[in-house]
Amino acid sequence: MxxxxxxxxxxxxxxxxxxxxxxxxxxxxxxxxxxxxxxxxxxxxxxxxxxxxxxxxxxxxxxxxxxxxxxGADRAADFVANALAPAAVYNVTVSENGDRIAYAEVDSADRGVAIGTDGRTIQRARELAQRHFDIDEIELT
Missing domain, CATH: 3.30.300.20 (K homology (KH) domain)
Structure with a gap:
């Protein structure tokens, strides 16, 4: 993209x-x-x-x-994991049923890190994933 x-x-x-x-x-x-x-x-x-x-x-x-x-990364799943850093992301799956949603499996101890203060990290990840891979949403699992 x-x-x-x-x-x-x-x-x-x-x-x-x-x-x-x-x-x-x-x-x-x-x-x-x-x-x-x-x-x-x-x-x-x-x-x-x-x-x-x-x-x-x-x-x-x-x-x-x-x-x-x-x-950056060549695959959407890798890019989403990088965008959520420094949180420990175990796996990212991108669903393409209608909207493109990335489900990021994050260590429970790092859930707050993945969200960030005032939602800064998850907001950054969502905006960049949309710009680079047309991902509509990122959900933490």
Whole structure:
């Protein structure tokens, strides 16, 4: 699925690439939670974070906002699991009966982590899964 970026998101992707040498696949500007979420290519998470999180910290200072990273994936189930990180996700099943719903099996101790403060993590996962894989909903099991 092709993701369309706003002018602001394109500017932020260029800044992110300058700071990290990683070309982000997507940028989600979330004014509600005052954060910017970048989707990085599979296998590039460590490089994007930088030593001791230096790249993320530098981006946060430059943007004066929280910066979050999600590792991209080629399969919808893997992407949903990555978007719910750092929660322990055991399995994700995508149902395609009408609406596309991703059922994520999350460790009971990590259910709160998967939801996040004020629903931040699950909201991020839902929006990104919709943008990248046309997933209509994510439900935790």
């Amino acid at each position: 092709r993701v369309t970026l706003s002018d602001e998101a394109r500017r932020l992707v260029a800044l992110f690439e300058d700071e990290t040498d990683v070309a982000a696949r997507d940028c989600l500007v979330d004014d509600e939670f005052d954060r910017v979420v970048f989707v990085v290519p599979p296998g590039e998470m460590g490089k994007a974070i930088g030593p001791d999180g230096q790249h993320v910290k530098r981006m946060e200072r430059r943007l004066d906002r929280d910066v979050e990273l999600v590792e």
